[in-house]
Amino acid sequence: MAKAVINTGSQIGNGVIVNTGVIIEHHNRVGDFSHIAVGGSLGGDVSVGKNVWVGMGAIIRNGLSLKAGAVIGAGAVVVKDITKEGTYVGIPASLLNPHLNHA
Numbered sequence: 001m002a003k004a005v006i007n008t009g010s011q012i013g014n015g016v017i018v019n020t021g022v023i024i025e026h027h028n029r030v031g032d033f034s035h036i037a038v039g040g041s042l043g044g045d046v047s048v049g050k051n052v053w054v055g056m057g058a059i060i061r062n063g064l065s066l067k068a069g070a071v072i073g074a075g076a077v078v079v080k081d082i083t084k085e086g087t088y089v090g091i092p093a094s095l096l097n098p099h100l101n102h103a
């Protein structure tokens with residue numbers, strides 16, 4: 001979408017939404033059917049699994065991985081790998097409902 005930037009060496013899968021004003025920095029990988037919502041930012045060398053939803057304005061620090069199916073809430077800042085499916089919010093991002101038994 002308008003004003004999105006996809007920088008050098010980044011690979012975007014099939015059916016991905018790169019929404020308005022998103023920044024996908026260098027050497028990132030975005031899995032099929034993921035959605036990077038308005039204003040989200042991926043630092044360099046981030047690996048996003050399939051069917052991931054990165055909410056509006058979320059920031060994913062460079063070098064991290066997001067597990068397939070993860071949901072990152074609006075405005076979150078992810079500073080560690082997301083290794084389990086679930087919804088993560090806040091700064092630093094943490095699991096929204098740790099009592100749910102996510103796979």
Ligand SMILES: CC(C)(COP(=O)(O)OP(=O)(O)OC[C@H]1O[C@@H](n2cnc3c(N)ncnc32)[C@H](O)[C@@H]1OP(=O)(O)O)[C@@H](O)C(=O)NCCC(=O)NCCS
Binds near residue numbers: 038073076087088089
């Ligand atoms: C993270 C999200 C998916 C959670 O949705 P949900 O499961 O319906 O959660 P709820 O709205 O019921 O909120 C549950 C709790 O999480 C908190 N919360 C929800 N979203 C949050 C966020 N982004 N950051 C911090 N806290 C959040 C709520 O305040 C609430 O806290 P409480 O239990 O203390 O009252 C959603 O809020 C969100 O951020 N969606 C992204 C929207 C977006 O970017 N759309 C793209 C448009 S292009």
